[in-house]
Amino acid sequence: MKRGVLASLVLALAAPAALAAQDTTARPGGVRVGITYVPGTRSSIAILGAAGAAVDSVRTILQRDLDYSDRFEVVVPPASVLVPGTAPDYRVLTALGADLAVAVVPAPDPRGRGVEIQLHDVRSGSVRNRLDLSLPSAGAGGEAFRQAVHRAADEVVRWATGSPGVASTSILYVDNGKLWRVDPDGLGRAPVPSTGSPALSPTWSPDGHTIAYTALVRSGTPIVLQDLAGGRRDVVPGTEYGVNITPEFSPDGRKLAFAHGTEDGTDVYLYDVARRCCVTRVTVGRYSDNLSPTWSPDGQRLAFVSSRAGQPQLYVMAADGSSQEVLAPFDYGSTGQSNGPEWSPDGQSVAFHREVRGIPQVFVVDVASRVVRQITGAGRNEDATWAPDGRHLAFVSSRSGVRQLWIVDLETGRMRPIVTTGGARLPAWSPRHASLEAG
Amino acid sequence: MTAKNLFSVGALALVVTAGCSRNPPPPAAAPQAQGAADSAAARAAAARRDSLAAQARADSLARANLEQSRADSVRAEIQRQGADTGSVAVSPGLAPAEASELADAIHFDYNRADLRPADQAKLDRKFQLLQAHPRLEIQIAGNCDERGSVEYNLALGERRAAAAKRYLVAHGIATSRISVVSYGEERPADPGHSEESWARNRRDDFVATRGAN
Numbered sequence: 001m002k003r004g005v006l007a008s009l010v011l012a013l014a015a016p017a018a019l020a021a022q023d024t025t026a027r028p029g030g031v032r033v034g035i036t037y038v039p040g041t042r043s044s045i046a047i048l049g050a051a052g053a054a055v056d057s058v059r060t061i062l063q064r065d066l067d068y069s070d071r072f073e074v075v076v077p078p079a080s081v082l083v084p085g086t087a088p089d090y091r092v093l094t095a096l097g098a099d100l101a102v103a104v105v106p107a108p109d110p111r112g113r114g115v116e117i118q119l120h121d122v123r124s125g126s127v128r129n130r131l132d133l134s135l136p137s138a139g140a141g142g143e144a145f146r147q148a149v150h151r152a153a154d155e156v157v158r159w160a161t162g163s164p165g166v167a168s169t170s171i172l173y174v175d176n177g178k179l180w181r182v183d184p185d186g187l188g189r190a191p192v193p194s195t196g197s198p199a200l201s202p203t204w205s206p207d208g209h210t211i212a213y214t215a216l217v218r219s220g221t222p223i224v225l226q227d228l229a230g231g232r233r234d235v236v237p238g239t240e241y242g243v244n245i246t247p248e249f250s251p252d253g254r255k256l257a258f259a260h261g262t263e264d265g266t267d268v269y270l271y272d273v274a275r276r277c278c279v280t281r282v283t284v285g286r287y288s289d290n291l292s293p294t295w296s297p298d299g300q301r302l303a304f305v306s307s308r309a310g311q312p313q314l315y316v317m318a319a320d321g322s323s324q325e326v327l328a329p330f331d332y333g334s335t336g337q338s339n340g341p342e343w344s345p346d347g348q349s350v351a352f353h354r355e356v357r358g359i360p361q362v363f364v365v366d367v368a369s370r371v372v373r374q375i376t377g378a379g380r381n382e383d384a385t386w387a388p389d390g391r392h393l394a395f396v397s398s399r400s401g402v403r404q405l406w407i408v409d410l411e412t413g414r415m416r417p418i419v420t421t422g423g424a425r426l427p428a429w430s431p432r433h434a435s436l437e438a439g
Numbered sequence: 440m441t442a443k444n445l446f447s448v449g450a451l452a453l454v455v456t457a458g459c460s461r462n463p464p465p466p467a468a469a470p471q472a473q474g475a476a477d478s479a480a481a482r483a484a485a486a487r488r489d490s491l492a493a494q495a496r497a498d499s500l501a502r503a504n505l506e507q508s509r510a511d512s513v514r515a516e517i518q519r520q521g522a523d524t525g526s527v528a529v530s531p532g533l534a535p536a537e538a539s540e541l542a543d544a545i546h547f548d549y550n551r552a553d554l555r556p557a558d559q560a561k562l563d564r565k566f567q568l569l570q571a572h573p574r575l576e577i578q579i580a581g582n583c584d585e586r587g588s589v590e591y592n593l594a595l596g597e598r599r600a601a602a603a604k605r606y607l608v609a610h611g612i613a614t615s616r617i618s619v620v621s622y623g624e625e626r627p628a629d630p631g632h633s634e635e636s637w638a639r640n641r642r643d644d645f646v647a648t649r650g651a652n
Contacts, residue, residue: 196519217516240510263601266594289594339588
């Protein structure tokens with residue numbers, strides 16, 4: 001029974017919605033680009049919470065996380081549906097159209113700091129999963145408290161859909177030359193200590209413990225490896241000279257691909273992080289630029305940007321530099337320049353931005369078919385980065401009039417701003433389980 | 440000054456640095472003097488080779504030293520936490536008019552890194568300044584407009600700076616006297632978003648980094 005419900009739920013979620021993203025801020029009229037919102041394919045989830053301060057705080061965060069997962073229609077029924085100590089009223093939940101219900105109840109903890117989170121299957125009228133959440137003693141608005149609830153929310157998403165949510169991840173970005181991080185719900189914004197000089201192009205190691213970025217110091221543009229917890233910093237050897245940009249760790253974390261520019265042009269190089277030595281050159285593009293390498297999840301291929309045909313466009317090659325070919329098809333002389341590629345966690349697509357009539361827009365190219373799909377259409381949109389769930393992208397958009405970070409869900413097309421300070425750029429979405437110590 | 444004029448100045452400079460020892464070619468109609476002239480020419484050529492080799496060695500040594508000290512300062516700089524407030528003390532020993540001629544920026548077409556013919560006169564003047572002040576060292580900073588990605592513009596800026604450096608080096612300035620840096624789109628000369636602003640921002644800036652006379 002439970003199996004059957006889960007199977008149909010997964011099936012419903014996996015139903016191929018032939019859609020591009022919906023730009024929810026676009027005004028009616030004018031050209032809307034590839035936008036088809038298909039409602040009704042998501043299950044409906046009710047959020048229940050008994051009275052009490054801790055429960056309220058947990059429920060509020062949980063509700064937002066489940067909403068932002070974009071996998072459910074979130075329903076908030078009246079408080080009377082959940083009477084403490086008894087099962088929820090499944091008839092009312094059914095009448096509200098809820099397929100699932102999450103209940104937050106005080107855990108039988110004498111000190112009263114824990115809550116229990118339950119996932120109810122409304123149709124069968126039973127509890128499917130439960131989880132004891134012991135809350136940090138720090139205040140309900142504190143970072144540790146919020147992260148604990150985010151982790152619980154990701155687990156609820158996993159119970160309901162088979163794959164965890166991304167609420168407990170973090171997005172690194174640059175604002176006015178400084179490194180910052182922010183949670184995907186837009187809270188927890190905090191500076192990340194870096195060199196005193198402007199930073200560019202931050203990226204995460206796969207284990208989430210190290211970041212790499214370009215530092216625009218006075219005497220050069222080295223690539224810096226920085227331990228997030230301890231703050232230890234090293235220069236990638238050889239990057240003391242020339243222009244050194246767009247670092248990205250290989251999926252096994254053992255190599256760092258980056259671009260090194262000399263007076264003869266810019267090429268892709270690999271640094272052996274594991275052995276802390278040995279920089280090898282991957283591309284040879286005399287007087288052209290080859291940059292922004294991004295790894296396929298199996299570590300076998302690199303997508304990258306090259307200006308070999310004049311305008312920068314997207315190419316792909318084997319990780320040893322062989323078999324180079326165009327990745328995102330373009331018309332010579334008419335297609336705008338393409339930049340900022342990032343390979344999706346599922347390996348199927350590469351997100352990038354391409355100029356359309358001089359304005360950058362976010363695109364996704366399907367790696368197998370080479371079909372290119374435009375995701376955005378309003379304002380300038382660039383520097384897309386994948387969430388670990390492979391369905392959300394964070395990107396920089398000027399659609400509101402200032403440069404902010406936005407998140408789009410590629411399945412539903414929903415868009416929302418997360419950083420609204422007006423100078424954010426170059427976001428890098430963390431892997432799961434990143435070091436989230438506030439800096 | 441035209442490019443052709445510059446070429447002759449460059450050739451002259453090469454002769455001067457080679458030790459002023461090159462004789463005019465002997466007249467063809469003087470067979471009895473041919474042997475003596477030949478050996479004189481050979482001696483001169485050898486002297487010139489030695490002198491060039493010595494200069495190349497000195498250049499490469501200077502470059503190695505420069506690179507080492509640059510690498511050291513890069514490693515020191517990334518350890519700093521605070522804001523970068525330091526400034527380089529420069530006393531280039533240039534007259535004010537010369538200083539502004541040195542600083543005169545050159546400009547580029549969209550997504551291009553090749554020198555505009557119209558800018559050659561400006562580069563020729565910088566070449567003369569570098570000739571006139573042998574201890575002057577400069578940095579060429581390549582800049583871009585805000586279109587294109589931040590990172591691509593860093594690469595493009597490097598090529599723009601390198602194009603100007605190649606021109607000066609091709610005409611005889613020692614490569615160790617010219618460093619290049621790219622600021623991409625990070626340091627616009629004009630904060631606007633119009634075609635005119637972009638045109639002003641696609642440029643090479645020239646600054647003296649050393650060279651008190």
